[in-house]
Amino acid sequence: MTTMLRQMTTRGTPYLFLLPGLVILGALLSVPLYKVVEYSLYDNVIVERNPTFVGLANYTNLMTDPGYWSAGFNTVVFTVGSVLGHMIVGIGLALLVNADIAPRARTFFRSMLILPWIFTAVVVALNWQLLLNPFGLINYMLQWMGLTSEPLDWLGDPDLAMWSLLLISTWRGYPFIMVSFLSGLQTVPRELYEAAEIDGAGFWHKFWHVTLPQLKPVIFGVALLDLIWTFQLFPLVWLSTGGGPGRATEVLSTLTFRLAFVDFQFSQAATVAVSILIISAAFTLLYLRNEARRL
Amino acid sequence: MSDIVQPAQATQAVNEERRRRWRQAAIYAALALVTFVMVFPILWMISVSLKPTTETFSLPPRLLPETFHWDGYAKVLTDPKFRSFLINSYVVGLAVTALSLVIGTLAAFGFSRYRFFGDRVAKLFVITTQMVPTITLLIPYFGVIVFLGLYDTLWGLILTYLTFALPYSIVMMNGYLDTIPKDFDEAATIDGCTPLGVLVRVLLPVALPGIISTAVYTFLLAWNEFLFALALTRSMDMRTVPVGISMMVGEFGLKWDEMMAFSVIGSLPVLILFMLVQRFVVGGLSAGGVKG
Numbered sequence: 143m144t145t146m147l148r149q150m151t152t153r154g155t156p157y158l159f160l161l162p163g164l165v166i167l168g169a170l171l172s173v174p175l176y177k178v179v180e181y182s183l184y185d186n187v188i189v190e191r192n193p194t195f196v197g198l199a200n201y202t203n204l205m206t207d208p209g210y211w212s213a214g215f216n217t218v219v220f221t222v223g224s225v226l227g228h229m230i231v232g233i234g235l236a237l238l239v240n241a242d243i244a245p246r247a248r249t250f251f252r253s254m255l256i257l258p259w260i261f262t263a264v265v266v267a268l269n270w271q272l273l274l275n276p277f278g279l280i281n282y283m284l285q286w287m288g289l290t291s292e293p294l295d296w297l298g299d300p301d302l303a304m305w306s307l308l309l310i311s312t313w314r315g316y317p318f319i320m321v322s323f324l325s326g327l328q329t330v331p332r333e334l335y336e337a338a339e340i341d342g343a344g345f346w347h348k349f350w351h352v353t354l355p356q357l358k359p360v361i362f363g364v365a366l367l368d369l370i371w372t373f374q375l376f377p378l379v380w381l382s383t384g385g386g387p388g389r390a391t392e393v394l395s396t397l398t399f400r401l402a403f404v405d406f407q408f409s410q411a412a413t414v415a416v417s418i419l420i421i422s423a424a425f426t427l428l429y430l431r432n433e434a435r436r437l
Numbered sequence: 438m439s440d441i442v443q444p445a446q447a448t449q450a451v452n453e454e455r456r457r458r459w460r461q462a463a464i465y466a467a468l469a470l471v472t473f474v475m476v477f478p479i480l481w482m483i484s485v486s487l488k489p490t491t492e493t494f495s496l497p498p499r500l501l502p503e504t505f506h507w508d509g510y511a512k513v514l515t516d517p518k519f520r521s522f523l524i525n526s527y528v529v530g531l532a533v534t535a536l537s538l539v540i541g542t543l544a545a546f547g548f549s550r551y552r553f554f555g556d557r558v559a560k561l562f563v564i565t566t567q568m569v570p571t572i573t574l575l576i577p578y579f580g581v582i583v584f585l586g587l588y589d590t591l592w593g594l595i596l597t598y599l600t601f602a603l604p605y606s607i608v609m610m611n612g613y614l615d616t617i618p619k620d621f622d623e624a625a626t627i628d629g630c631t632p633l634g635v636l637v638r639v640l641l642p643v644a645l646p647g648i649i650s651t652a653v654y655t656f657l658l659a660w661n662e663f664l665f666a667l668a669l670t671r672s673m674d675m676r677t678v679p680v681g682i683s684m685m686v687g688e689f690g691l692k693w694d695e696m697m698a699f700s701v702i703g704s705l706p707v708l709i710l711f712m713l714v715q716r717f718v719v720g721g722l723s724a725g726g727v728k729g
Binding site: 153155156157158159160162163164166167170171173174175176177178181188235238239241242243247251253254255256257258260261262263264265266268269270272273275277278279282313370373374376377381394395398399402403408411412415416418419422423425426429430433434 | 461464468471475482493496497540543544547548550551553556557565569570571572574576578579596597632663668679693700703708711
């Protein structure tokens with residue numbers, strides 16, 4: 143009897159440790175996720191006490207709304223551009239920092255290069271508004287070098303705003319890739335490089351034929367994670383351009399926020415939010431398949 | 438005989454050494470240049486915070502102001518409104534860090550030290566929660582927080598951020614605990630330690646770098662959060678630093694010295710924390726956050 147009791151409590155031990163965390167995560171995620179789907183099936187939620195059930199009407203409205211499609215297109219451009227920017231700059235800098243230099247210098251450069259990542263989005267947006275201002279430093283440099291004669295309104299011109307946003311997003315997001323790639327580099331066996339060197343391989347050859355294949359799973363996982371996060375990113379876009387000028391940089395997340403907290407159309411906002419959820423769920427499944435192999 | 442180096446070999450060795458030196462110098466130069474470019478926006482922010490507004494856009498631009506102008510800092514530091522932004526951010530950041538560290542470590546211990554029915558599913562669930570788009574949660578959270586009577590309170594923010602921070606704490610701490618050999622636990626269990634005793638007395642002291650990096654990451658997450666802080670609070674008394682800074686933009690329009698001064702002050706806590714422990718954090722992010 144006592145042994146059975148002891149066995150039961152021992153078996154229960156891991157569940158006790160997990161209980162508080164899983165209860166909080168479960169309650170604070172499952173209830174809101176259920177709610178947001180429910181909201182998207184009603185009209186005038188939150189603002190009215192008794193909203194009317196409208197079925198999928200919000201979804202059909204959305205599908206015929208050009209504003210939604212243009213925000214969706216911008217989201218794809220922003221996400222793909224940002225992830226590419228993060229990967230290229232992040233991997234490039236990781237290789238540079240990982241070069242044959244004094245360990246103290248490496249630590250110094252690494253911690254300096256991580257800095258863009260630790261500032262809050264408001265500060266990042268303000269910094270770049272200052273630099274990209276028509277009278278700002280970047281225009282001054284471009285004019286000084288003779289690349290433009292007139293100052294460009296980087297954030298205010300509909301043709302330039304998305305490029306500026308991608309520049310800001312690249313600066314903000316590359317450190318995460320750099321750090322992940324740097325730590326991945328430490329796991330590549332030295333012998334592989336030595337063998338390649340004996341065969342007379344140069345820097346690029348070693349990068350293409352040793353580093354990249356060895357780190358493929360790491361790169362894939364990190365890129366996917368970055369994609370999932372960037373796809374739903376709100377603060378950086380909202381604070382840098384506010385989705386403007388006009389709707390030139392409106393992405394799905396800023397559209398959701400605008401519908402909810404500017405127009406008070408919570409039902410339409412919930413519908414956009416659910417569409418974001420569905421798309422990121424697809425990428426999350428892909429990520430989990432990659433991760434599950436390593437668990 | 439063997440001491441005598443062949444002249445041809447010697448020149449080759451010298452050439453090789455010289456080439457290595459040149460290569461290293463080129464790497465240092467490239468790193469210095471790239472780092473300067475990447476850090477420049479931050480340096481420029483500090484520079485603008487120390488110039489009067491009339492000089493913000495004056496040409497040619499000077500990184501080092503002619504005279505240091507501290508008015509922006511003086512204004513921001515004496516205004517009770519800014520002090521309240523800072524205090525709110527500290528309260529929320531510290532509360533979220535403490536709560537998610539305790540709850541997250543307990544869960545991480547369960548994952549790291551036990552095999553049980555449903556452990557893989559539970560782990561995948563925790564990883565999945567990191568992927569849920571926060572913007573999707575915003576509208577229902579707004580409803581739930583209002584329903585709980587926590588709208589426009591710091592409690593609402595603490596509860597919300599706890600949900601976002603917990604998955605990271607669990608995954609990061611799990612990564613750290615996994616690196617500690619199980620022999621430690623067994624020795625302590627034989628000495629009569631309960632599972633909780635093993636965790637607190639044996640594992641936590643060894644996992645201190647992991648705890649520190651998890652704590653710093655959680656604090657950073659809470660300190661920098663903008664979207665929910667904006668949507669779940671309304672009164673000036675409940676605003677946090679990021680929302681506070683964003684409101685200055687509308688309020689002051691062109692007072693760049695004050696905005697940048699407060700940006701610098703508002704970034705200092707995370708900057709200092711990160712610099713102090715960046716060795717741990719960088720290791721921890723890669724050990725826990727990415728490699729699962």
